[in-house]
Amino acid sequence: MSADRLSRTFSALADPTRRAILARLSSGEASVTERAEPFDMSLPAVSKHLKVLQRAGLIVRGRAAQWRPCRLDAAPLKDAANWLEHYRLFWEQSLDGLEAYLTELQGMEGRRGDRD
Amino acid sequence: MSADRLSRTFSALADPTRRAILARLSSGEASVTERAEPFDMSLPAVSKHLKVLQRAGLIVRGRAAQWRPCRLDAAPLKDAANWLEHYRLFWEQSLDGLEAYLTELQGMEGRRGDRD
Numbered sequence: 001m002s003a004d005r006l007s008r009t010f011s012a013l014a015d016p017t018r019r020a021i022l023a024r025l026s027s028g029e030a031s032v033t034e035r036a037e038p039f040d041m042s043l044p045a046v047s048k049h050l051k052v053l054q055r056a057g058l059i060v061r062g063r064a065a066q067w068r069p070c071r072l073d074a075a076p077l078k079d080a081a082n083w084l085e086h087y088r089l090f091w092e093q094s095l096d097g098l099e100a101y102l103t104e105l106q107g108m109e110g111r112r113g114d115r116d
Numbered sequence: 117m118s119a120d121r122l123s124r125t126f127s128a129l130a131d132p133t134r135r136a137i138l139a140r141l142s143s144g145e146a147s148v149t150e151r152a153e154p155f156d157m158s159l160p161a162v163s164k165h166l167k168v169l170q171r172a173g174l175i176v177r178g179r180a181a182q183w184r185p186c187r188l189d190a191a192p193l194k195d196a197a198n199w200l201e202h203y204r205l206f207w208e209q210s211l212d213g214l215e216a217y218l219t220e221l222q223g224m225e226g227r228r229g230d231r232d
Contacts, residue, residue, distance in 0.1 A: 007130045014127035016120070019199070026206060074206035081200040081207075083135070088197070090142060090190030 005057070006083060009076040012056035017041070018049050022058060025072040121173070122199060125192040128172035133157070134165050138174060141188040 012018055017039060024038065039046065050070060053059045057076050062069040128134055133155060140154065155162065166186065169175045173192045178185040 004132070006135070007132060009130075010126045011130035013199075014123045014125075014130060016123060019122070022203075026203065072203075072206055074203045074209075077200050077203045078207035081197060081204070083129075084193050084197040084200065087138075087142065087188075087190045087193045090188055091194035091197075093190075 005076065006079060008056040009058065009080050012052050012058055013080070015049070015052075018053055021046075021049060021053065022072060025059060025070055028071075121192065122195060124172040125174065125196050128168050128174055129196070131165070131168075134169055137162075137165060137169065138188060141175060141186055144187075 020039065050059065050061070054061060057073055059070045060073050062071075129138075136155065166175065166177070170177060173189055175186045176189050178187075
């Protein structure tokens with residue numbers, strides 16, 4: 001089901017280590033060992049994170065027994081970005097609101113400055 | 117921590133009911149009871165989902181004791197979209213790759229057609 005796939009994607013992204021793994025993979029394929037290096041984490045711990053990413057379809061792992069290279073598959077990220085895109089109007093509106101509020105504050109500061 | 121906020125956002129989005137609640141809130145403020153209606157779900161179950169959304173900063177709840185209106189706060193969605201944006205190049209590349217593959221297939225079909 002498409003909704004479940006989206007849930008799996010968001011769930012996989014809900015962890016800073018997994019996001020860091022994806023960021024690192026975005027610079028190219030790498031083995032699990034290479035994945036573990038920058039995280040000060042045991043290989044089994046990294047393997048667990050890789051399994052979550054793999055189930056979400058965010059990484060594809062090679063078959064080479066010892067090396068098992070990973071590469072990023074960004075297709076699920078595209079679906080997540082498309083889902084978020086529906087809300088762009090809302091965050092742009094809230095920034096507009098904030099901007100209006102700051103302009104108003106500056107106006108008040110200006111008027112106060114005139115009186116001093 | 118900023119990374120934790122992003123994790124909370126993605127975690128809150130990793131559920132179809134919570135995404136449906138946000139979609140409904142995007143058409144305006146509503147009470148918890150109104151939230152429960154379309155989901156065929158008990159009020160406590162909906163309340164639990166609302167709490168997750170609230171902790172992630174995705175909804176703001178009013179103080180009116182009985183009614184407690186909710187409204188969407190899209191700021192965390194903007195951060196999530198910004199994070200995903202870094203990977204746009206990758207999903208556009210994979211679509212380009214798919215397109216190239218399909219063009220190649222069509223070319224092969226064309227050549228086969230010529231022979232028939």
